[in-house]
Amino acid sequence: MSMERRQMLRGIGGLAAVGAAGCLDRITGQQQGTTAWHDFTEAQESAFKRSLEEFNDGRDDTLNAEAPAEMEKELETALPADQGPETFNWAHDWIGRYHEQEFVYDASDDLEIDLEETYTENALEAVQWEGAVYGLPYAIETVSLMYNPEYVDEPPETLSEMVEIMEEYHDPENNRYGLSMPSVDPYFLSAWLQAFGGSLFDTESEELRIEDDAFIEGVELLEESIWPYVPGDPGYDSQIPVFSEGNAPFAINGPWELEGFREAGVDAQVAPLPDVDGGDPTPFTGVQVWYFTSQLESADESALETTIEWAEWYTTNEQAIIDNAEIQGLIPVHQDYTDSDNADLGEDVLTFAETVEMGTPLPTHPKVDQIWDPLESGLERVFNGNESAAQAMESTAQNIRDRWE
Template sequence: MKKGFMYLLAMFLLIGFLAACGPDDSKKSGEKEDAKTTDEMPEKPETLTLWVNDEEKQREALEKMTKKYTEETGIKVEMIPVSMLEQIEKLDVEGPAGNGPDVIYQPHDRIGDLVLRGLVEPIDLGEKEEEYTENALKAVQYEEEYWGYPAVSETYALFYNKSRVKEEPKEMKQIMEIAEKDTNPAKDEYGFLLEAANLYFVYPFFSGNGAYVFGNENGKYDTTDIGLNNEGAIKGGELVQEWYEKEYIPQDLTPDILNGLFKEGKVSAVINGPWMVREYEEDLGEDLGAAPIPVLDNREHPKSFVGIKSYMLSYYSENKKWAQDLMAYLTNFESSLLYYDIAGELPARKDAMEDPEIVENPLYSAFAEQTKYGEPMPSVPAMQQVWEPFNDALNFISKGEPVEEVLNEAVESIKQKIESTGAN
């Protein structure tokens, strides 16, 4: 009896082995891989929620992009307008309550703060990593992980009025000559304007002389090493102070005043971002020109701040893989060019930045070129402690206070704020 049982068992094992090696083996293997693929991508949700910046043209572009995504995937995208400034605090409240979005939209310099608060999760770019520009990838990295799908790349450059400036300025000494010639404060006429009390816009004139925000070695920031009061920073501060002393820049200058005077044709050249291209174009038409920021006296290209706006994955999302699928779609080649066409913002993709639509546009191509000389704003939490003290310092410098003393006080204030908040 035992012998017969062992014989039957051996026959069953043999049949099973032959079946496993039979002609249907490849089919079974394929079915297993299909199952694996299904496991990797969970069941589609009915809806994904996206918080978008509360700006008309940006929403218009995203409506078209998300409509196409819905047509291709069947997933509806609920777009809720929330300004970028409000998204962090709102997510802090809405996320834990289960009312938050799957995806938010933020500038990269807030990544460190968002990670510190536990509001976002790292994402996996996979093979898509090679599609984005080098600066974009650097910008969305923090603690050796990626935290966003880069969508928009922006920096600032030089706009000029061709009716007042006959040749594209390539050196800062040309800009100073224009400022000397065209400035007449009594008539609200100026040769050269920028928001000189704002670190964001004056940084090139500090960094171009050797200043820096935080020490950076191999992509790792040292927030104890602040280079905003070194020799290069002092030189930059003295340059800014000189602009005020010579009345090239008025004390009460605001963004609205700057833009208004330039659009009225009362200013020869301004430093501003690509977000102003279309508005300036409406008033100046073919007289509007754009160029990279002219080289400094030391022949260095000024290092402007490069900001990358990206789609980020909410920690509280229950549809994390499909949320990443949406983010990848919103930053693909077609979506990037559609967004550029409607919203007028430069993509963060290599192929889109090299597209003739951008390269052959003399206005936007100036900003594309300037990004090559720029550097991403630090994304560490400590960056949020830099802006206020340094902008205060620039305000004091504009009023004639001693540059070195003011910068030393600003850096000390920044260090104290970083220490007190624990935002390293």
């Protein structure tokens, strides 16, 4: 929204407020006012609520918060109907697709903050598309190795060492496993899939790369060194309890699960991903963003200002940044907090930062959105022994190209 439009809305006053659709409560269907949707876990939510209460203190137009059960599905229903939130938090990889679907709002002319002086270069690039600014970044994250010190004295430095430890503890008949990890989700597997130079997609040529030998070698690495040690059900909800209940020495997961593991009684420790013989683990990294949605195109002045001020406040507030680091293990992208020697961030975030350095950003090209589900299905066929890695990637690639047509 341009400054001219903001001045126009100020001039017509209450008429704009009456005409704005606003977000509807998903249960009551009543107008709810300026709203943020979030996907924080139960363990993370208390810190978010503290931040929200501090932000709202003394404001006439307060920001409401909701946690939808299925963020993507509900956004794609609510936003076209002009009934969605003004902002929501998610990783940056939806930017390109939501630009094409016109689900996001360019706040370039509304922001008071100096973007280049505030955020790291990579984080700032992640929230922009074709010159538009569709949100503000507050952290970066990836998955890393977690271990239970009850079973593991020192984390393994190589995948071979990790396999030896997993082999020692893996005993499915007694509900013990070597590893807890969502086993066919490409995001969680990305470190291994891309360990030998492979990639999902070439953003410059817009070509699919999952049939390349380097990518298939990554799938075969999973077959040999990862999948033999996880539970037979690859789903997220089946994998998490294995580690949280103390039945595995290792987990591969993100900072969002760390506090939950500890609250469950496991003294979970974080370590960098182990080295791979002949390759380098290369996980996807995701910049966490408060998106500006298309609701702001028709929002009244107070809703627009509340949304922009929330994003600017949350992404620069010291306590929110430190809470995200200490409680969630999220790596700051504010330039004042990116010094690795900053002890306030805690050991967890510094270790996750090491793994981030190994990684590559999630691709944001709209075509990539059509890759995830078919690729997960293809990986599951290999996981279940129904197809070889090469066969599965060939059929998956054809499926994806059919979707692109």
